[in-house]
Amino acid sequence: MAPQVVIDSNIWVGGCTPDGSFPDFELDRLTLESVLSSYRAAFTKATLLELIYQLTKVPRILRNTQPRGTLVAEMANGLLETERFFEVVERIETITEDPTDNRFLEAAIASNALFILSNDKHLRRLGSFRKIPILNSREFLASSFHTSPDT
Secondary structure, eight states: OOOEEEEOHHHHHHHHOTTOOSTTHHHHHHHHHHHHHHSEEEEOHHHHHHHHHHHHTOHHHHTTOSSTTHHHHHHHHHHHHHSEEOOOOSOOOOOOSSGGGHHHHHHHHHHTOSOEEOOOHHHHHHSEETTEEEEOHHHHHHSHHHHOTTO
8 A cells, every 4th residue: 555645735836826926836737746646645624624725725726626515526536435544543733823723733743654745834944843844846856855755
């Protein structure tokens, strides 16, 4: 089975935005393609709900989709069929500036993730959490995780 990784919703949204209006959207898109071809995205209920919520907030993603929300529903169905879901095993309160960011740390611990992908400043400031590296798209593409998925 492929190693588990946790992908923050900001990477998903950046990589799914068709008009390039997010910073580093091309890097996020390349990262998503690479990660999803070699790893399995790990979710908890909270991280999947966060992803769906963030995707529905971006009209550029939904603009050409009728009825509204179909793309998000299809993506969620695909994730439900192919990715792994984990129960939170420990409540984490490491990030106090934005406590909702802790859900990605919880998902990483619950899934024994190899790494976390995020552009979030609070998560990035940690650098790693319990020896789990926290990388942005640029760092992932330059890392051995990109070239050697079995690392």
